[in-house]
Amino acid sequence: xxxxxxxxxxxxxxxxxxxxxxxxxxxxxxxxxxxxxxxxxxxxxxxxxxxxxxxxxxxxxxxxxxxxxxxxxxxxxxxxxxxxxxxxxxxxxxxxxxxxxxxxxxxxxxxxxxxxxxxxxxxxxxxxxxxxxxxxxxxxxxxxxxxxxxxxx
Numbered sequence: 515x516x517x518x519x520x521x522x523x524x525x526x527x528x529x530x531x532x533x534x535x536x537x538x539x540x541x542x543x544x545x546x547x548x549x550x551x552x553x554x555x556x557x558x559x560x561x562x563x564x565x566x567x568x569x570x571x572x573x574x575x576x577x578x579x580x581x582x583x584x585x586x587x588x589x590x591x592x593x594x595x596x597x598x599x600x601x602x603x604x605x606x607x608x609x610x611x612x613x614x615x616x617x618x619x620x621x622x623x624x625x626x627x628x629x630x631x632x633x634x635x636x637x638x639x640x641x642x643x644x645x646x647x648x649x650x651x652x653x654x655x656x657x658x659x660x661x662x663x664x665x666x667x
Contacts, residue, residue: 556637560639564659567600576600583645585647597614597628601613601630611632613632613662616646632662636660638660639660640661
């Protein structure tokens, strides 16, 4: 049987190779579809949470005036204690850890808006424009709302 191109072992090996390729392609397609669905869920959840935070809701909203999108202020300064409490309220209603930072134009970096800082790798980041009042000086800035996996323990 020398020189035969279509011997039994070549046919079986070819079928196993094709079966392995089909299995690999099916697995890749499933993983891609699942990750896209997860990313879409995270995007929708981030938008929902940002709308809760960027509202004048008495429990979770960190906005004082819905028309100007001004952050809650007290005596001419951002009221970080109230904002921290409302971010904790928002954290308790979702399965994510929410961290809110604001862009500080004096240092050109993002600074935490409250003492509540999440640990671990961020899952999704969302940006919203707001206005901040500090020492009777009002300026526009960007909030960075970061969703992390929920903290346990």
